[in-house]
Amino acid sequence: MELYLYIALFAPLVGSLYSSLFARSPKSQQVGIIASGLLFTSFVSSTILLTYVMGGHTVHTEMMTWIATGDLYIPFGFVVDQVSVVMMMVVTIVSTVVHVYSIGYMDHDKGFNRFFAWLSAFVFSMMVLVMSDNFAGLFIGWEGVGLCSWGLIGFWYHKESATWAANEAFIMNRIADLGMLIGIFLVYWNVGSLQYDVVFSEIGNLQPVIITWIGIFLFIGAMGKSAQFPLHTWLADAMEGPTPVSALIHAATMVTAGVYLVVRANPIYDLIPNVGIFIASLGAFVALFAASMALVNRDMKRIIAYSTLSQLGYMFVAAGLGAYWVALFHLMAHAFFKALLFLGAGNVMHAMHDELDPFKMGGLRKVMKGTFVMMTLASVALAGIYPFAGFFSKDLILEVGFVEHHYVIYTVLLLTAGLTAFYSFRLVALIFHGEERYKLFGIHPHEAYKFMLVAMSPLLVLAIIAGSFKMTYFQLVMNLLPATQYHVHDHTTFWIMTIGTQLFVIAAILFAYKKYSNWSSVPDGSSAMEKSFFYKLLWNQYYIPKMYEEIFAKPYAELSRIAWKQIDLKIVDATVDAIANGIYKTGENTRDIQNGNLSTMLRWMVVGLVVLSILAVAFTVGYNVVGA
Amino acid sequence: MLEPIHVALGSLNIATLAPMLIAVVGALSILIIDLAKGGLHKSLYVMIALLFLLLDLGALVDFGGLFLKNGTILGFFDVMLMDGIAIMSQIIIVAGSMLFIPLALTSKRFHEYDYPEYFALFLFMIAGFQFMVATDNLIMIFIGLETASLALYTLIALHNRSKSFEAAVKYFTMGALAAGFYAFGSMILYAISGSVEMNQIATILAEDHYSNIGYVLLSMAFMIAAFGFKLSMVPFHTWTPDVYEGSSAALAGYMSIVPKIAAFVVAMRLFEFLVHSGVAWLQVILYIGVVVTMTASNIWALVQSDVKRMLAYSSISHAGFVMAAVLIGTTQSNTGLFLYWALFSFTNLGAFTMIWVNRQKNLLPGQSSDHPYEKFSGMVKTMPMGAVMMGLFMLSLAGIPPFGLFWGKMYMIGSAVTSGYTVLALIMALNSAIAGYYYLKLIVFMFMKEPMVGYNQFYFMNASLSLKTIIGIAAVGTIFAVFAVNPLLKVITLFVYNSGY
C-alpha cells in the first residue's frame, strides 16, 4: 500500500516538475494532458487506498528524516487513515476535474504550461498537508499551498490587482501561520514531539492552560488559511486568479485546510470545549457576515467566494461544537458543489469575455444550456434542498447546533441558510434569466468546450448524490473521530425543523427569482436601495478592507519610511557619522595650536612647564595637608 | 679642600666605552679620509659608516653576552652603566641607524650627502645617543643628549631647503629651551639629594621618605617638560611635524625611531623609580600625558593633507602609546616598549623610505607641500608593487594583523590589561581605531582613486637598488614579524628583567 501512498503523493509533483520544464515554451497541449493524467493516477491510487482504509487498515510510513537536532525529530512521515483518505479523495477528485477543465479554460493563455506547473504543485502541497503524520509536515503543506496560491492568484502577473491580491493573500496567511508556528512550538516544548500519534496520546497529561493555548494558536493558523474573520479579506481579492484556481484552491481544498486542521487535532479540541465554543461562535458569525456581503455584491466570483466563506463558517461551527465528522462531511460535500459552481462561473466568464458583473449578463440559459443546468443544480445543492448533497451536510450542522443547545448559533445559521439561498439564486437569476443585457456591450457568448462540461460532470454527480454516502462515511471516520450521532430525538421537532428549513430556503429562492429573473437594466448606483446605509455598508464589505488599508497598510508603509529616513539615516547612522565627524572637526578646530610660529611653540612649552609646576605645587600642598 | 683623586686604570673598565668610541672613531676617520682625499663618492662614506656601525653592533652583542653572564657592567667612574636596557636600546639605535644610513644612496643627487661631514655627524649623533642610554649619570645624559641633538640640528639643516632651515631653527631653539629645563630639573634633584646619579638619588630619596616631595615633583615637572620635548609629548610636540616636514624623509624616519628610543630609556630610568615608589602625582601626570598625546596627535593627524606631516603626527601618537609602558612600569610593559619599537622601526623605515623614494625636486604649481596625498593617487595602477608596499606599511602602522606593529600593540595593550590599567587599554585600542582613518586615507588614495596627471611621474623617481632593497627588508620584516616576535620577546624579557625593570 505504501506504493500507492507514494504514487498518490508524488504523481502531482511529477506533473508539476514536468510542466515546469515547459514553463517557458509556447503552449503545448500535451503538458495539460500529462499533468491531468498524473493527477488521475493520483486519484486512482487514492481510491485504492480508500478501499484499503475502508477495510479497517491504515497506512503509516516514514520516508526519511527531515530535521533532527537535540530532542527534536521530524521525519517526512505520511499517514493514510480515515480522515486523511477522505481529504485525499476530495483533493484528487476536484483537482483532476479542474485540471481537465483547465485544458480548455486556459486554452488561449500564454502561460498554459506554467499554469499546470503551479496547479499540480498546489495539489502536491495539499496532499502533503493532508497526508503528513506530524505538525511540521502539515506546516510544509500549509506553506506550500500558500505559495502556490500566491503564484496562482498572481498568475496574470501583469495585472496590478492580481499581484496585489496575491501578496495580500500570502501575507495574511503568514500572519496566521505565525500563530500556527507558535502552536507547534508549544506542542514541541510540552510534548517533546510533533508526531500526531504521540501528541494526541499525551495531550491529556498537560495542564489545561497549555492545552488551551495550543488550541488557540493552532486555530489562529486555521483562521488564516480558512479566511475566517478578521483575516478574511484576502479570499474575495483572491478571485483575481484564473477561475479554475478559485474552484480548486479557494473553494474546494486549500481554504478548507483550516477545518481539516481542527478536525485532525480533535483530541486537542475535545479537551478545551471553551475554545470550541469560540470557534463555533466565530464560525456562525462568519457564516452570516459573509452571506450578508454576498447579498449585494456585483461580482460573480466574489459572490461565490463569500458563499465559500460562509460555508467555511458552517464547518467551523460543526468542528467547534465537537461534531468533527459533520464538519468534514460538509467540507467534502461543499467541495463538490462549490467547485462545480466556480467552474460554471468560469464558463460564463469565458462566454462573457471575462465580464464579471451579473447585471451585465442575463438570459444566458439560451446559449449555455449545460452550464445553466450545472450551476442551477450546484446552487440548489448549496442551498441545501433535499436530496442534494447540501441538504445532508448543511442541515446536519443546523441540527448539531440545535442538539448541542446553542440556539443562538442555530438561529444565525438558519438565517444564513436563507440568505445563502437568496444570493445563490440571485446570481443564477441574473446570469441565466431575464433580458439579454450583455447585448448592450456587444458580447457574443458561446458555450464552453464539450470536454469541459464532461469534465465537470463528475462533480455534478457528486453534488447530487454525495449525501447518500453519509452512513458509509460515518462508519469510516468514526474510527478516528468522536462518533457522536446528532439527532433531534423528538420526532415532531425534527420534522418541523427539517420542513421549516426547507420551506424557508425555498421561499428565499423564490424571492430571489421574483426579484431578479426579470431584471432589465444595469444599476448605476442611483436607486434608493443603493443609496441606503446598509447597502453601502455591505457593498463596501463593512469597510473592513478600507480599514485595514488605513489602520495597517498605510501606517506600516509610513512607519517604514520613517524608520528608514528618520531613524535609520537621521538618528542611528547620523550618530555614527557625528562621532566620526566630531573627531575630525576637533582636529580641524585645534590644528591651529600648531600655527607654525616659533614663539607660540615656545610658549606652549613654557605653558606646559608652568602647568606641571603648578600641579606639582598643588599636589604637594594637598599631600602635606592630608599627610598632616 | 677637595681630596685628590686616585684612580686605578683597571677599575675604570674602559671597555664600557668601546661601543661609543667605535662610533666616534668612525666619525673621525671619515673626516680624516676626507682631509686626505676629497671629492670621494658618498657610497664610500655610507659603507664606512656601515662598517663602523657593524663593529659597534658587534661590541654591543658581545656586551649582551657578558651582561647575561655577569649582570650589569659598570665602568668609567661608575658613570657608564651597561645594563640590559642600555644594551638593548643601543642595539636598536645602532641597528636602526644601519637601516637608515643606506638611504643616502638615492639615485638623485642630494646636496647633503655630498658632504662627508654628514656621515661624520651621523656617527657622532649615534655616539651621543649611546652615551645617553648607557648611563644613569645626569651629566652624562646631558652630554649625550646635547651631542646627539646638536649633530641632529646640523643634519637637518644640511638638507639645504628653506624649509629645512626653518625646521632646524625651530628644533634648535626649542631644544635649547628643553636643555635649560633639563639642566634646571637636574639642579633641583642635585640640590635635594646631593648626587647626580639616579640610583643614588633614588636611594637617598627613599631613605629620606620623600620629605622634600614638593621639590622632587618640581624637578619631575622640569624633567617631564624636557623629555616631553624629546619624546614629543603634547604640548611639547609642536616641533615634530615641522621638523619632519622640513627634513629629508630619510632623516625624518630616522628621527621617528632612534632619538625616541634613547629618550624612552632615560625616561624609564628617571620616572620609573618614582612610579614604583607610589608617587601618585607622577602616575596621574603620565597618564594624562599619555592619553592626551595619543589622542590629540591622532586627531591632528586626521586633518593633515601632507603624508609626511601625517606620519609625523602618527609617530607622536605611537610615542604616546609607548610612553604608556613607562607609566605602567612592569617588566612586561618595558619589554613591550622595546618590542614595539623594534617592530615600529621596521615599518616606519619602510614608510619613510617610500616617501623618500617619492621625493621630487620642485613643487608642481598648486602643490603646497612635498608629499600631498594626491601624489599617491591611483598609485596601484601605475606602480602596483610600490602601492602594495606602501599599503602594507600603512596597514602595519594601523595595527592590522598579521603585520609587524600589531604584535607590538597587542603586547602593549596586554601589559596594560595585566597591570589593571583597563581604561588605558581601552583608550589605546580606540586610538588605534582613530589612527586607522588616516592610514586608510593613504590607502584609499593609492588604491581607489585615479592617478593624478603630473604626480604619477614621481612615484619611483628617487629609487635606487639599495632603496628598493631597504623597502624589501622593511616589508619582509613587517610581514614576517610574527615569527620574530617570540625570539625578540624572550631576549628582551631576559634583558629587561635582569636589569631590574
Place this chain on the structure above:
Amino acid sequence: MAITLTHYLVLASVLFVIGLIGVMRRKNLLMLFFATEILLNATNIAFAAISHYIGDLSGQMFAFFIIAIAASEVAIGLGLLIVWYKRTGKIDLDQMNSMRG
C-alpha cells in the same frame, strides 16, 4: 647678612624666569638665543652654589659641561641664524611659518 644657598637659588630662579620670559616674548632670533643662554647660566649659578655648599664636586662638573654645551649651542645656533639670514634677510620669528597645521 650672610649670603646663604637660598640667596643663590633665588637668584638662579629669578634669572631662569627672566630667561623664560625672554624666550616667550622675544621675536628676534638672536635675542632668543640670549634668553636661552640666561636660562642655562641661571642653572650654572645654582649648580656652582649647591656644589659649594654641600661639598660635592659633581655640581661644578655639571656646570662646566653646561658651559661647554652652551658654547656649542651658540656655535650651531649662530650658524643656523646666519644661513637663515642669508636666505631670507630677516631674523624675525614671525616670518618663520611656512609650515603649520
Place this chain on the structure above:
Amino acid sequence: MIDHILTLLIFFPALAAMLGFVVTKDSIRAYGIAVAGIEFLLSLWLWYAYDPMVSGMQFMEAAPLIPAFGINYLLGVDGISLFIIILSTFFTLIGIASLTEKRRIKDLIITLLFLEMTMVGVFAALDAIVFYVFWEFSLVPMLYIIGAWGGPLRIYASVKFFLYTFTGSLVMLVGMLFMAYFYYQATGQWSFAILEWYRLILPENFQLWLFVAFFLGFAIKVPMFPFHTWLPYAHGQAPTIGSVILAAILLKMGTYAFVRFSLPLFPDASVFFMIPIAVIAIIMIIYTAMVAYAQEDIKQVVAYSSISHMGVIILGTFALNVEGVSGSVFLMLAHGVVSGALFLLVGVIYDRRHTKLMSEFGGLASVMPRYATIFGIMMMASVGLPLTINFVGEFLSLLGFYKQSHMLTLTAGTAIIVGAIYMLSAYKKAFFGNVTNEENKKLKDINKTELVGLIPLTIVAIWLGVYPKPILEPINNSVESVIQLMHDKAQSAEAKVRIPDLSGKNGTNTMQEAY
C-alpha cells in the same frame, strides 16, 4: 596531507594569489576558477574525512607561534565551523566563476583569493589571536573590493565599513587579552587557546564585562542594531562579488564568533544578557524589515533583509539550547546561500541596466522569465518557506528560543510576516506588472555565466531544505557538546536552569571527551 589539510586550506589560496601576479590578464579568470575549484574540492575532502559522530575538534594542528605569550598556531574544525568553511570555498568558487566584472579583473581575483584565506582562517582558528589575525585581515581585501570596484560612494562606504568593524574588534582584542590574563592568573601560563579557555570558570562579574567587550566586536560584524548602518552602505556600493561574499561569509564571522566564544566562555553572562540581546535581535528583525520595505533600491532591500535575518540567527544562538543553537548555525549557512544568491541576482540586473532602483523596472517576469523564476525561488527561500534551506534554520532558531521566552518569540516570529511583506512587495515592483520602461523591453535573459553561479545555489537551497540531515547532524553533535559545556560551567542558578543538561542523554559527549 590530511593531517595538515586545514593549513593547506588556509594558505593554498594565498599562495595561489601570489603566483597569480604572474598570470596574464586574459587567463587570470581561468586561473582563479581553477584555484577556487581545487580549494573547494579540498574542502569537500575535509567534509568527507570529517567524522560526523565525533563532536569535538578534528584535524587539529598545533605549532608554536609566540609561545612566550601563549600564542600558538592552533587549528581545528568541528561541526559548527566545518560547513562555514565549505560555504566560504563554495562562494569563492561561485563568485569567481560567475564574475562579470571587467575592470582590473586580475587584481580582483587575487584579492578574492586572499579574502578566501582569511575566511577559512577565521573559521579554522582555535587560538584567539590567530582568529583575530584572520578576522582583522579579512577587512583589507574587502575594503579594497568595495573601494576599488564599488559605486559612486564607494570610498565612504568602504572606509566606514573598515573603521566601524575595526573599532569593534579592537575592543574585542582588549577582551581577549583580558581573557588570556585571567587564564594566566588561574594557571600561571599564558594561553590564547580557545579550548584551554573553555576550561576556565570565570566569576560572574568578569564574565559580564568580558562578554560586553567581545560582544562589541561581534555585534558590529554581524551587524546588530544599532551598529548596523555600515552594512547598507557597504552593500549599496560594493560590486556584486563584494556583496555576495560580504553577506554570505563575512557577516557569519560575527555570529560564528558568538557560538565559538561568547557562549562557551561566558555561560552565565550569556544567560544574563539573553533577554537584552533577544530584544536587540527582535528590533533587528522587525525594524530592519520595515526599513527594507521602505527601500527604493532592490539591493538595499536585500541588504536590510540580511540584517533582519541575522536577527533570527542571534535569537537562535541565545536560545542556549541545542535546537536553537543548531538552528542558528544552520541558518548561518542558509542565509549565506540565500543572500549570496540574491545579491548575485541583483548583480545580474545591475549589469544590464546599471541601476538597482525598483522604479526603473517592473514587468521583468515577462522579459526575463528564467531570471524571474530563480529570483522567485530565492525570494521564497529568503521568506523562509518550508523545504527551502532557510526554513530549517529559522524554524529551529525560533523553536529554540521559544523555550526561553514565549512573548519574545511571538514578537520575533513576526519575522515571517514582515519578511514576506518587503520581499513580496519588492518582487512585485520589479517583476510584476507591465513593462513600462522601454529600456527593459530589450533585456536579455540570464546567461550561462550567471547560471553557473545560480544553479548550484538553487540546488543547494532546495536540497538542504528537503534533506538537511548531512549537515544538521554534525552541527547537532558539536552544539550538544557546547551546550553541555555551558551547563557544566554555569554557576548561577538561573543559568543552570536556562541551559539544559544533556548529560543524561545517550551519545552526548561530556566536556572532557569533547574537548
